[in-house]
Amino acid sequence: MQRPIAILDSGVGGLTVAKEIMRQLPQENMIYFGDSERSPYGPRSAEEVRGFTRQIVDFLLPFHPKMIVIACNTATAAALSDIRKSVDIEVVGVIEPGARTAITKTKNAKVAVIGTEGTIKSGAYRRALQAISPQIEVYSMACPQFVPIVEKGLFDTLETMSIVEDALQAMKQYPIDCMILGCTHYPFLQDTIAKVMGPDVELINSAEETAREVSTILSHKQLLRKSPVAPYHRFFCSGDPKMFQKIAQLWLNEEVQVTPVIWQVSNII
Known part of the structure:
Protein backbone atom coordinates (compact mmCIF):
# COMPACT_ATOMS: atom_id res chain seq x y z
CA MET A 1 0.00 0.00 0.00
CA VAL A 94 5.20 4.32 22.50
CA ILE A 95 4.36 3.30 26.07
CA GLU A 96 2.97 -0.22 25.78
CA PRO A 97 5.78 -1.54 23.51
CA GLY A 98 8.44 -0.32 25.93
CA ALA A 99 6.61 -1.76 28.93
CA ARG A 100 6.24 -5.19 27.31
CA THR A 101 9.94 -5.30 26.50
CA ALA A 102 10.94 -4.33 30.04
CA ILE A 103 8.85 -7.21 31.40
CA THR A 104 10.79 -9.66 29.25
CA LYS A 105 14.19 -8.17 30.12
CA THR A 106 14.04 -7.70 33.89
CA LYS A 107 15.34 -10.55 36.02
CA ASN A 108 14.60 -9.13 39.45
CA ALA A 109 11.23 -7.45 38.68
CA LYS A 110 12.60 -4.00 39.50
CA VAL A 111 12.23 -1.56 36.62
CA ALA A 112 13.10 2.12 36.35
CA VAL A 113 11.28 4.59 34.14
CA ILE A 114 12.65 8.00 33.27
CA GLY A 115 10.56 10.45 31.27
CA THR A 116 9.09 13.93 31.10
CA GLU A 117 7.10 15.42 33.94
CA GLY A 118 3.86 14.77 32.08
CA THR A 119 4.64 11.12 31.35
CA ILE A 120 5.77 10.34 34.89
CA LYS A 121 2.87 12.23 36.48
CA SER A 122 0.39 10.29 34.32
CA GLY A 123 1.53 6.95 35.77
CA ALA A 124 1.04 5.41 32.32
CA TYR A 125 4.18 3.24 32.45
CA ARG A 126 3.44 1.98 35.95
CA ARG A 127 -0.08 0.97 34.85
CA ALA A 128 1.19 -0.67 31.66
CA LEU A 129 3.89 -2.62 33.50
CA GLN A 130 1.75 -3.75 36.42
CA ALA A 131 -1.17 -4.67 34.15
CA ILE A 132 1.10 -7.33 32.65
CA SER A 133 3.04 -8.24 35.78
CA PRO A 134 1.51 -6.97 39.06
CA GLN A 135 4.57 -7.90 41.11
CA ILE A 136 6.83 -5.53 39.19
CA GLU A 137 8.35 -2.75 41.31
CA VAL A 138 8.49 0.50 39.34
CA TYR A 139 10.85 3.36 40.16
CA SER A 140 9.85 6.46 38.20
CA MET A 141 11.62 9.77 37.84
CA ALA A 142 11.11 12.84 35.68
CA CYS A 143 14.17 14.25 33.90
CA PRO A 144 12.93 17.60 32.54
CA GLN A 145 16.49 18.71 31.74
CA PHE A 146 16.95 16.16 28.95
CA VAL A 147 14.52 17.28 26.20
CA PRO A 148 15.89 20.85 25.94
CA ILE A 149 19.42 19.43 25.58
CA VAL A 150 18.35 17.23 22.69
CA GLU A 151 16.32 19.95 20.97
CA LYS A 152 19.51 22.08 20.94
CA GLY A 153 21.53 19.23 19.42
CA LEU A 154 23.79 18.88 22.50
CA PHE A 155 24.13 15.09 22.68
CA ASP A 156 27.75 14.49 23.55
CA THR A 157 29.32 17.28 25.57
CA LEU A 158 30.90 17.49 29.01
CA GLU A 159 28.01 19.68 30.13
CA THR A 160 25.51 17.04 28.98
CA MET A 161 27.37 14.32 30.87
CA SER A 162 27.30 16.46 34.01
CA ILE A 163 23.55 17.14 33.66
CA VAL A 164 22.76 13.45 33.13
CA GLU A 165 24.94 12.40 36.06
CA ASP A 166 23.26 14.87 38.38
CA ALA A 167 19.77 13.92 37.20
CA LEU A 168 20.25 10.16 37.63
CA GLN A 169 22.17 10.07 40.93
CA ALA A 170 19.00 9.33 42.92
CA MET A 171 18.03 6.51 40.56
CA LYS A 172 21.37 4.74 41.07
CA GLN A 173 20.45 3.88 44.68
CA TYR A 174 17.67 1.52 43.61
CA PRO A 175 18.23 -2.20 42.87
CA ILE A 176 16.98 -1.93 39.27
CA ASP A 177 18.25 -4.11 36.45
CA CYS A 178 16.61 -2.29 33.53
CA MET A 179 15.55 1.24 32.74
CA ILE A 180 12.92 2.35 30.25
CA LEU A 181 13.88 5.46 28.31
CA GLY A 182 10.35 6.79 28.62
CA CYS A 183 10.79 9.70 26.22
CA THR A 184 11.68 9.35 22.55
CA HIS A 185 14.22 12.17 22.94
CA TYR A 186 16.25 10.11 25.41
CA PRO A 187 17.82 7.63 22.93
CA PHE A 188 19.83 10.62 21.66
CA LEU A 189 21.46 10.49 25.11
CA GLN A 190 21.55 6.70 25.39
CA ASP A 191 25.34 6.35 25.40
CA THR A 192 25.66 8.98 28.13
CA ILE A 193 22.86 7.45 30.21
CA ALA A 194 24.49 4.01 29.84
CA LYS A 195 27.81 5.36 31.14
CA VAL A 196 26.09 6.90 34.16
CA MET A 197 23.96 3.86 35.05
CA GLY A 198 26.64 1.26 34.38
CA PRO A 199 26.64 -2.17 32.70
CA ASP A 200 24.27 -3.83 35.18
CA VAL A 201 21.30 -1.72 34.05
CA GLU A 202 19.88 -2.57 30.62
CA LEU A 203 18.33 0.39 28.80
CA ILE A 204 15.00 -0.17 27.05
CA ASN A 205 14.66 1.98 23.94
CA SER A 206 10.94 2.34 23.29
CA ALA A 207 11.69 3.59 19.78
Missing part, protein backbone atom coordinates in the same frame (compact mmCIF):
# COMPACT_ATOMS: atom_id res chain seq x y z
CA GLN A 2 1.47 3.36 -1.08
CA ARG A 3 -0.07 5.44 1.73
CA PRO A 4 2.51 6.73 4.23
CA ILE A 5 3.07 6.09 7.90
CA ALA A 6 2.50 9.36 9.80
CA ILE A 7 4.72 10.05 12.81
CA LEU A 8 4.30 12.93 15.25
CA ASP A 9 6.30 14.20 18.19
CA SER A 10 6.81 17.30 20.30
CA GLY A 11 10.07 17.87 18.40
CA VAL A 12 13.03 15.81 17.21
CA GLY A 13 12.57 12.94 19.69
CA GLY A 14 10.30 11.00 17.35
CA LEU A 15 13.18 10.80 14.88
CA THR A 16 14.42 7.91 17.03
CA VAL A 17 11.22 6.07 16.11
CA ALA A 18 11.39 7.22 12.49
CA LYS A 19 14.95 5.90 12.17
CA GLU A 20 13.91 2.48 13.45
CA ILE A 21 10.91 2.35 11.13
CA MET A 22 13.14 3.29 8.20
CA ARG A 23 15.57 0.54 9.20
CA GLN A 24 12.98 -2.17 9.78
CA LEU A 25 10.62 -1.14 6.97
CA PRO A 26 12.87 0.49 4.34
CA GLN A 27 10.16 0.45 1.64
CA GLU A 28 7.65 2.51 3.60
CA ASN A 29 6.70 6.10 2.82
CA MET A 30 6.73 8.39 5.85
CA ILE A 31 5.35 11.77 6.92
CA TYR A 32 6.90 13.27 10.06
CA PHE A 33 5.77 16.26 12.13
CA GLY A 34 7.88 17.70 14.95
CA ASP A 35 6.20 20.37 17.07
CA SER A 36 9.48 21.99 18.11
CA GLU A 37 7.93 25.43 18.58
CA ARG A 38 5.91 24.16 21.55
CA SER A 39 8.45 21.67 22.89
CA PRO A 40 8.76 20.39 25.54
CA TYR A 41 5.33 18.91 26.16
CA GLY A 42 6.30 17.47 29.53
CA PRO A 43 5.50 20.50 31.74
CA ARG A 44 2.19 21.19 29.97
CA SER A 45 -1.23 20.05 31.15
CA ALA A 46 -2.73 16.86 29.74
CA GLU A 47 -5.56 18.92 28.25
CA GLU A 48 -3.14 21.16 26.41
CA VAL A 49 -1.13 18.20 25.10
CA ARG A 50 -4.33 16.56 23.84
CA GLY A 51 -5.18 19.77 21.99
CA PHE A 52 -1.75 19.96 20.37
CA THR A 53 -1.87 16.29 19.39
CA ARG A 54 -5.32 16.67 17.86
CA GLN A 55 -4.12 19.68 15.87
CA ILE A 56 -1.13 17.76 14.47
CA VAL A 57 -3.30 14.75 13.60
CA ASP A 58 -5.65 17.08 11.71
CA PHE A 59 -2.64 18.40 9.81
CA LEU A 60 -1.48 14.87 8.93
CA LEU A 61 -4.81 13.31 7.91
CA PRO A 62 -4.96 15.03 4.46
CA PHE A 63 -1.85 13.01 3.55
CA HIS A 64 -4.06 9.88 3.88
CA PRO A 65 -1.77 7.92 6.20
CA LYS A 66 -2.42 4.22 6.75
CA MET A 67 -1.19 4.49 10.35
CA ILE A 68 -0.41 7.22 12.88
CA VAL A 69 2.46 6.77 15.31
CA ILE A 70 2.34 9.05 18.35
CA ALA A 71 6.10 9.01 18.87
CA CYS A 72 5.95 11.05 22.05
CA ASN A 73 5.46 9.49 25.47
CA THR A 74 3.76 12.58 26.91
CA ALA A 75 1.30 12.74 24.01
CA THR A 76 0.77 8.98 24.15
CA ALA A 77 -0.14 9.20 27.84
CA ALA A 78 -2.45 12.18 27.33
CA ALA A 79 -4.03 11.61 23.93
CA LEU A 80 -3.67 8.07 22.57
CA SER A 81 -7.11 6.91 23.64
CA ASP A 82 -8.83 10.03 22.28
CA ILE A 83 -7.04 9.90 18.93
CA ARG A 84 -7.85 6.21 18.49
CA LYS A 85 -11.53 7.01 18.96
CA SER A 86 -11.47 9.89 16.48
CA VAL A 87 -9.82 8.30 13.42
CA ASP A 88 -10.52 5.17 11.41
CA ILE A 89 -6.91 4.05 10.99
CA GLU A 90 -4.49 2.29 13.33
CA VAL A 91 -2.87 4.52 15.97
CA VAL A 92 0.23 3.31 17.81
CA GLY A 93 1.79 4.84 20.92
CA GLU A 208 12.99 0.18 18.72
CA GLU A 209 10.05 -1.63 20.26
CA THR A 210 7.50 0.76 18.73
CA ALA A 211 8.97 0.20 15.27
CA ARG A 212 8.60 -3.55 15.77
CA GLU A 213 4.96 -3.07 16.71
CA VAL A 214 4.38 -0.93 13.61
CA SER A 215 5.92 -3.66 11.45
CA THR A 216 3.85 -6.40 13.10
CA ILE A 217 0.54 -4.54 12.73
CA LEU A 218 1.09 -3.54 9.10
CA SER A 219 2.15 -7.07 8.21
CA HIS A 220 -0.87 -8.58 9.98
CA LYS A 221 -3.24 -6.19 8.21
CA GLN A 222 -1.47 -6.72 4.87
CA LEU A 223 -0.70 -3.01 4.61
CA LEU A 224 3.03 -3.23 3.94
CA ARG A 225 4.23 -1.31 0.89
CA LYS A 226 5.65 -3.46 -1.90
CA SER A 227 7.04 -1.36 -4.71
CA PRO A 228 10.27 -1.11 -6.73
CA VAL A 229 9.95 2.68 -6.49
CA ALA A 230 12.04 4.27 -3.73
CA PRO A 231 9.99 5.51 -0.76
CA TYR A 232 9.51 9.19 -0.01
CA HIS A 233 9.93 10.82 3.38
CA ARG A 234 8.54 14.26 4.19
CA PHE A 235 9.43 16.26 7.29
CA PHE A 236 7.52 19.17 8.81
CA CYS A 237 8.30 21.16 11.93
CA SER A 238 6.75 24.11 13.72
CA GLY A 239 10.01 25.45 15.13
CA ASP A 240 13.42 26.30 13.70
CA PRO A 241 13.69 24.27 10.46
CA LYS A 242 17.48 24.68 10.28
CA MET A 243 18.05 23.18 13.72
CA PHE A 244 15.55 20.42 13.01
CA GLN A 245 17.27 19.67 9.68
CA LYS A 246 20.70 19.61 11.32
CA ILE A 247 19.60 17.12 13.98
CA ALA A 248 17.59 15.01 11.52
CA GLN A 249 20.45 14.69 9.06
CA LEU A 250 22.89 13.79 11.83
CA TRP A 251 20.57 11.18 13.33
CA LEU A 252 19.21 9.68 10.10
CA ASN A 253 22.51 9.95 8.21
CA GLU A 254 20.87 11.24 5.04
CA GLU A 255 19.84 14.48 3.40
CA VAL A 256 16.57 15.82 4.81
CA GLN A 257 14.37 18.64 3.56
CA VAL A 258 12.22 20.26 6.24
CA THR A 259 9.05 22.24 5.57
CA PRO A 260 8.29 24.81 8.29
CA VAL A 261 4.73 25.07 9.57
CA ILE A 262 3.44 28.20 11.26
CA TRP A 263 0.40 27.62 13.42
CA GLN A 264 -2.25 30.29 13.06
CA VAL A 265 -3.00 29.80 16.73
CA SER A 266 0.05 28.95 18.82
CA ASN A 267 -1.85 27.46 21.74
CA ILE A 268 -4.86 25.35 20.85
CA ILE A 269 -6.62 23.35 23.54
Whole structure:
Protein backbone atom coordinates (compact mmCIF):
# COMPACT_ATOMS: atom_id res chain seq x y z
CA MET A 1 0.00 0.00 0.00
CA GLN A 2 1.47 3.36 -1.08
CA ARG A 3 -0.07 5.44 1.73
CA PRO A 4 2.51 6.73 4.23
CA ILE A 5 3.07 6.09 7.90
CA ALA A 6 2.50 9.36 9.80
CA ILE A 7 4.72 10.05 12.81
CA LEU A 8 4.30 12.93 15.25
CA ASP A 9 6.30 14.20 18.19
CA SER A 10 6.81 17.30 20.30
CA GLY A 11 10.07 17.87 18.40
CA VAL A 12 13.03 15.81 17.21
CA GLY A 13 12.57 12.94 19.69
CA GLY A 14 10.30 11.00 17.35
CA LEU A 15 13.18 10.80 14.88
CA THR A 16 14.42 7.91 17.03
CA VAL A 17 11.22 6.07 16.11
CA ALA A 18 11.39 7.22 12.49
CA LYS A 19 14.95 5.90 12.17
CA GLU A 20 13.91 2.48 13.45
CA ILE A 21 10.91 2.35 11.13
CA MET A 22 13.14 3.29 8.20
CA ARG A 23 15.57 0.54 9.20
CA GLN A 24 12.98 -2.17 9.78
CA LEU A 25 10.62 -1.14 6.97
CA PRO A 26 12.87 0.49 4.34
CA GLN A 27 10.16 0.45 1.64
CA GLU A 28 7.65 2.51 3.60
CA ASN A 29 6.70 6.10 2.82
CA MET A 30 6.73 8.39 5.85
CA ILE A 31 5.35 11.77 6.92
CA TYR A 32 6.90 13.27 10.06
CA PHE A 33 5.77 16.26 12.13
CA GLY A 34 7.88 17.70 14.95
CA ASP A 35 6.20 20.37 17.07
CA SER A 36 9.48 21.99 18.11
CA GLU A 37 7.93 25.43 18.58
CA ARG A 38 5.91 24.16 21.55
CA SER A 39 8.45 21.67 22.89
CA PRO A 40 8.76 20.39 25.54
CA TYR A 41 5.33 18.91 26.16
CA GLY A 42 6.30 17.47 29.53
CA PRO A 43 5.50 20.50 31.74
CA ARG A 44 2.19 21.19 29.97
CA SER A 45 -1.23 20.05 31.15
CA ALA A 46 -2.73 16.86 29.74
CA GLU A 47 -5.56 18.92 28.25
CA GLU A 48 -3.14 21.16 26.41
CA VAL A 49 -1.13 18.20 25.10
CA ARG A 50 -4.33 16.56 23.84
CA GLY A 51 -5.18 19.77 21.99
CA PHE A 52 -1.75 19.96 20.37
CA THR A 53 -1.87 16.29 19.39
CA ARG A 54 -5.32 16.67 17.86
CA GLN A 55 -4.12 19.68 15.87
CA ILE A 56 -1.13 17.76 14.47
CA VAL A 57 -3.30 14.75 13.60
CA ASP A 58 -5.65 17.08 11.71
CA PHE A 59 -2.64 18.40 9.81
CA LEU A 60 -1.48 14.87 8.93
CA LEU A 61 -4.81 13.31 7.91
CA PRO A 62 -4.96 15.03 4.46
CA PHE A 63 -1.85 13.01 3.55
CA HIS A 64 -4.06 9.88 3.88
CA PRO A 65 -1.77 7.92 6.20
CA LYS A 66 -2.42 4.22 6.75
CA MET A 67 -1.19 4.49 10.35
CA ILE A 68 -0.41 7.22 12.88
CA VAL A 69 2.46 6.77 15.31
CA ILE A 70 2.34 9.05 18.35
CA ALA A 71 6.10 9.01 18.87
CA CYS A 72 5.95 11.05 22.05
CA ASN A 73 5.46 9.49 25.47
CA THR A 74 3.76 12.58 26.91
CA ALA A 75 1.30 12.74 24.01
CA THR A 76 0.77 8.98 24.15
CA ALA A 77 -0.14 9.20 27.84
CA ALA A 78 -2.45 12.18 27.33
CA ALA A 79 -4.03 11.61 23.93
CA LEU A 80 -3.67 8.07 22.57
CA SER A 81 -7.11 6.91 23.64
CA ASP A 82 -8.83 10.03 22.28
CA ILE A 83 -7.04 9.90 18.93
CA ARG A 84 -7.85 6.21 18.49
CA LYS A 85 -11.53 7.01 18.96
CA SER A 86 -11.47 9.89 16.48
CA VAL A 87 -9.82 8.30 13.42
CA ASP A 88 -10.52 5.17 11.41
CA ILE A 89 -6.91 4.05 10.99
CA GLU A 90 -4.49 2.29 13.33
CA VAL A 91 -2.87 4.52 15.97
CA VAL A 92 0.23 3.31 17.81
CA GLY A 93 1.79 4.84 20.92
CA VAL A 94 5.20 4.32 22.50
CA ILE A 95 4.36 3.30 26.07
CA GLU A 96 2.97 -0.22 25.78
CA PRO A 97 5.78 -1.54 23.51
CA GLY A 98 8.44 -0.32 25.93
CA ALA A 99 6.61 -1.76 28.93
CA ARG A 100 6.24 -5.19 27.31
CA THR A 101 9.94 -5.30 26.50
CA ALA A 102 10.94 -4.33 30.04
CA ILE A 103 8.85 -7.21 31.40
CA THR A 104 10.79 -9.66 29.25
CA LYS A 105 14.19 -8.17 30.12
CA THR A 106 14.04 -7.70 33.89
CA LYS A 107 15.34 -10.55 36.02
CA ASN A 108 14.60 -9.13 39.45
CA ALA A 109 11.23 -7.45 38.68
CA LYS A 110 12.60 -4.00 39.50
CA VAL A 111 12.23 -1.56 36.62
CA ALA A 112 13.10 2.12 36.35
CA VAL A 113 11.28 4.59 34.14
CA ILE A 114 12.65 8.00 33.27
CA GLY A 115 10.56 10.45 31.27
CA THR A 116 9.09 13.93 31.10
CA GLU A 117 7.10 15.42 33.94
CA GLY A 118 3.86 14.77 32.08
CA THR A 119 4.64 11.12 31.35
CA ILE A 120 5.77 10.34 34.89
CA LYS A 121 2.87 12.23 36.48
CA SER A 122 0.39 10.29 34.32
CA GLY A 123 1.53 6.95 35.77
CA ALA A 124 1.04 5.41 32.32
CA TYR A 125 4.18 3.24 32.45
CA ARG A 126 3.44 1.98 35.95
CA ARG A 127 -0.08 0.97 34.85
CA ALA A 128 1.19 -0.67 31.66
CA LEU A 129 3.89 -2.62 33.50
CA GLN A 130 1.75 -3.75 36.42
CA ALA A 131 -1.17 -4.67 34.15
CA ILE A 132 1.10 -7.33 32.65
CA SER A 133 3.04 -8.24 35.78
CA PRO A 134 1.51 -6.97 39.06
CA GLN A 135 4.57 -7.90 41.11
CA ILE A 136 6.83 -5.53 39.19
CA GLU A 137 8.35 -2.75 41.31
CA VAL A 138 8.49 0.50 39.34
CA TYR A 139 10.85 3.36 40.16
CA SER A 140 9.85 6.46 38.20
CA MET A 141 11.62 9.77 37.84
CA ALA A 142 11.11 12.84 35.68
CA CYS A 143 14.17 14.25 33.90
CA PRO A 144 12.93 17.60 32.54
CA GLN A 145 16.49 18.71 31.74
CA PHE A 146 16.95 16.16 28.95
CA VAL A 147 14.52 17.28 26.20
CA PRO A 148 15.89 20.85 25.94
CA ILE A 149 19.42 19.43 25.58
CA VAL A 150 18.35 17.23 22.69
CA GLU A 151 16.32 19.95 20.97
CA LYS A 152 19.51 22.08 20.94
CA GLY A 153 21.53 19.23 19.42
CA LEU A 154 23.79 18.88 22.50
CA PHE A 155 24.13 15.09 22.68
CA ASP A 156 27.75 14.49 23.55
CA THR A 157 29.32 17.28 25.57
CA LEU A 158 30.90 17.49 29.01
CA GLU A 159 28.01 19.68 30.13
CA THR A 160 25.51 17.04 28.98
CA MET A 161 27.37 14.32 30.87
CA SER A 162 27.30 16.46 34.01
CA ILE A 163 23.55 17.14 33.66
CA VAL A 164 22.76 13.45 33.13
CA GLU A 165 24.94 12.40 36.06
CA ASP A 166 23.26 14.87 38.38
CA ALA A 167 19.77 13.92 37.20
CA LEU A 168 20.25 10.16 37.63
CA GLN A 169 22.17 10.07 40.93
CA ALA A 170 19.00 9.33 42.92
CA MET A 171 18.03 6.51 40.56
CA LYS A 172 21.37 4.74 41.07
CA GLN A 173 20.45 3.88 44.68
CA TYR A 174 17.67 1.52 43.61
CA PRO A 175 18.23 -2.20 42.87
CA ILE A 176 16.98 -1.93 39.27
CA ASP A 177 18.25 -4.11 36.45
CA CYS A 178 16.61 -2.29 33.53
CA MET A 179 15.55 1.24 32.74
CA ILE A 180 12.92 2.35 30.25
CA LEU A 181 13.88 5.46 28.31
CA GLY A 182 10.35 6.79 28.62
CA CYS A 183 10.79 9.70 26.22
CA THR A 184 11.68 9.35 22.55
CA HIS A 185 14.22 12.17 22.94
CA TYR A 186 16.25 10.11 25.41
CA PRO A 187 17.82 7.63 22.93
CA PHE A 188 19.83 10.62 21.66
CA LEU A 189 21.46 10.49 25.11
CA GLN A 190 21.55 6.70 25.39
CA ASP A 191 25.34 6.35 25.40
CA THR A 192 25.66 8.98 28.13
CA ILE A 193 22.86 7.45 30.21
CA ALA A 194 24.49 4.01 29.84
CA LYS A 195 27.81 5.36 31.14
CA VAL A 196 26.09 6.90 34.16
CA MET A 197 23.96 3.86 35.05
CA GLY A 198 26.64 1.26 34.38
CA PRO A 199 26.64 -2.17 32.70
CA ASP A 200 24.27 -3.83 35.18
CA VAL A 201 21.30 -1.72 34.05
CA GLU A 202 19.88 -2.57 30.62
CA LEU A 203 18.33 0.39 28.80
CA ILE A 204 15.00 -0.17 27.05
CA ASN A 205 14.66 1.98 23.94
CA SER A 206 10.94 2.34 23.29
CA ALA A 207 11.69 3.59 19.78
CA GLU A 208 12.99 0.18 18.72
CA GLU A 209 10.05 -1.63 20.26
CA THR A 210 7.50 0.76 18.73
CA ALA A 211 8.97 0.20 15.27
CA ARG A 212 8.60 -3.55 15.77
CA GLU A 213 4.96 -3.07 16.71
CA VAL A 214 4.38 -0.93 13.61
CA SER A 215 5.92 -3.66 11.45
CA THR A 216 3.85 -6.40 13.10
CA ILE A 217 0.54 -4.54 12.73
CA LEU A 218 1.09 -3.54 9.10
CA SER A 219 2.15 -7.07 8.21
CA HIS A 220 -0.87 -8.58 9.98
CA LYS A 221 -3.24 -6.19 8.21
CA GLN A 222 -1.47 -6.72 4.87
CA LEU A 223 -0.70 -3.01 4.61
CA LEU A 224 3.03 -3.23 3.94
CA ARG A 225 4.23 -1.31 0.89
CA LYS A 226 5.65 -3.46 -1.90
CA SER A 227 7.04 -1.36 -4.71
CA PRO A 228 10.27 -1.11 -6.73
CA VAL A 229 9.95 2.68 -6.49
CA ALA A 230 12.04 4.27 -3.73
CA PRO A 231 9.99 5.51 -0.76
CA TYR A 232 9.51 9.19 -0.01
CA HIS A 233 9.93 10.82 3.38
CA ARG A 234 8.54 14.26 4.19
CA PHE A 235 9.43 16.26 7.29
CA PHE A 236 7.52 19.17 8.81
CA CYS A 237 8.30 21.16 11.93
CA SER A 238 6.75 24.11 13.72
CA GLY A 239 10.01 25.45 15.13
CA ASP A 240 13.42 26.30 13.70
CA PRO A 241 13.69 24.27 10.46
CA LYS A 242 17.48 24.68 10.28
CA MET A 243 18.05 23.18 13.72
CA PHE A 244 15.55 20.42 13.01
CA GLN A 245 17.27 19.67 9.68
CA LYS A 246 20.70 19.61 11.32
CA ILE A 247 19.60 17.12 13.98
CA ALA A 248 17.59 15.01 11.52
CA GLN A 249 20.45 14.69 9.06
CA LEU A 250 22.89 13.79 11.83
CA TRP A 251 20.57 11.18 13.33
CA LEU A 252 19.21 9.68 10.10
CA ASN A 253 22.51 9.95 8.21
CA GLU A 254 20.87 11.24 5.04
CA GLU A 255 19.84 14.48 3.40
CA VAL A 256 16.57 15.82 4.81
CA GLN A 257 14.37 18.64 3.56
CA VAL A 258 12.22 20.26 6.24
CA THR A 259 9.05 22.24 5.57
CA PRO A 260 8.29 24.81 8.29
CA VAL A 261 4.73 25.07 9.57
CA ILE A 262 3.44 28.20 11.26
CA TRP A 263 0.40 27.62 13.42
CA GLN A 264 -2.25 30.29 13.06
CA VAL A 265 -3.00 29.80 16.73
CA SER A 266 0.05 28.95 18.82
CA ASN A 267 -1.85 27.46 21.74
CA ILE A 268 -4.86 25.35 20.85
CA ILE A 269 -6.62 23.35 23.54
